[in-house]
Amino acid sequence: xxxxxxxxxxxxxxxxxxxxTAEVRALNAKITDVKLRLPxxxxxxxxxxxxxxxxxxxxxxxxxxxxxxxxxxAANVSLNEGLFRGYHRELSRLTAELNIPSGEMLTAxxxxxxVVNSPAGEMDEDEWxxxxxxxDRALNHLKVFRRQEGKVLEADLRLRLTNIMLLLTEVxxxxxxxxxRMRDRIRNNMEEGIGKENLDPNRFEQEILFYLEKMDxxxxxxxxxxxxxxxxxxxxxxxxxxxxxxxxxxQEIGREINxxxxxxxxxxxxxxxxxxxxxxEKIKEQLANVL
Numbered sequence: 012x013x014x015x016x017x018x019x020x021x022x023x024x025x026x027x028x029x030x031x032t033a034e035v036r037a038l039n040a041k042i043t044d045v046k047l048r049l050p051x052x053x054x055x056x057x058x059x060x061x062x063x064x065x066x067x068x069x070x071x072x073x074x075x076x077x078x079x080x081x082x083x084x085a086a087n088v089s090l091n092e093g094l095f096r097g098y099h100r101e102l103s104r105l106t107a108e109l110n111i112p113s114g115e116m117l118t119a120x121x122x123x124x125x126v127v128n129s130p131a132g133e134m135d136e137d138e139w140x141x142x143x144x145x146x147d148r149a150l151n152h153l154k155v156f157r158r159q160e161g162k163v164l165e166a167d168l169r170l171r172l173t174n175i176m177l178l179l180t181e182v183x184x185x186x187x188x189x190x191x192r193m194r195d196r197i198r199n200n201m202e203e204g205i206g207k208e209n210l211d212p213n214r215f216e217q218e219i220l221f222y223l224e225k226m227d228x229x230x231x232x233x234x235x236x237x238x239x240x241x242x243x244x245x246x247x248x249x250x251x252x253x254x255x256x257x258x259x260x261x262q263e264i265g266r267e268i269n270x271x272x273x274x275x276x277x278x279x280x281x282x283x284x285x286x287x288x289x290x291x292e293k294i295k296e297q298l299a300n301v302l
Contacts (some may be wrong), residue, residue: 015160020153235267
C-alpha cells in the first residue's frame, strides 16, 4: 500500500493543569525537511524531537507545532518589553519623519521575531514524556491520513499502468503493415534508381534485413511489458515507502517508450507512443507525491 507525502495529524493531551497540543503538517519534498515551532522550555528537546519526527514521517516537508496552554486556556508566553519598546520607538520616529501612516503597527510589532516568546525554563521531564505521547498520536494520525491519500494515488497509478499495457497491445497489428510498406518502398526506390532489370535480389534482401533489424521492436516491447508488471508487483507488495523505487521503474518505462517511438516509422504507432507518454507523464506527476 502506498503512502502519500502530504498529510495532517493533530492530537491533544494533558499534564497536570496544562493542555498539550501537537500538530503535524506534511507536504511533498525530495528530502526530509523538519521545521519546528516549540515553546521556549522545549528547545533543549529539539534534536530529540527532530529524530522522532524524521523517523516516523520518513520524507517530505514536515511542519510541527507544539503548544502548551495553562488551565485558563492561555498560552504560556511572555512579552519582551524592552525589545517591543525599542522597535516601537524607532518605527514611530520613522513613520512620523517619512509621513507614513502607522496603520496596524501593534500587529506588525507582535510579529517581529523574539518580541513574543515562550518563557525558557528548565524542562519538566514528566511533562516532556506526556508531550511525547501526544506527538506520537499526532504522527499516527498523520500516517492514517497519508494512507487514505495513498489509496487514491495507487488507484490512479494502476489505471495509468494498465492503459500503457493496453496501448502496447495495439502496436502489434501495425507492425506487419509497416514492414510490407517499407519493403515495397525500398523495392520501388531501387528500381527507380538502377532499373528493374538491374535489381540484384541479394542486394535487395540485404537492404530489407538491415531495415527490418532497425525497425524490430520485440525487445523493447518485452522490456516495457516486464517493467510495467514489475511496477504493479511493487504496488501489490507490503512495503509502504515506494516513491523512489517506483520513480526508478518509471524512468525505465520511459526509455522503452522513447525507443519504440524512434523505431516506429509509422504514423499509427507514433500516435500510440504519444498516448503512452501522456499516461507516463501523469504517473510521474502522481509519483512526486508518493512517500
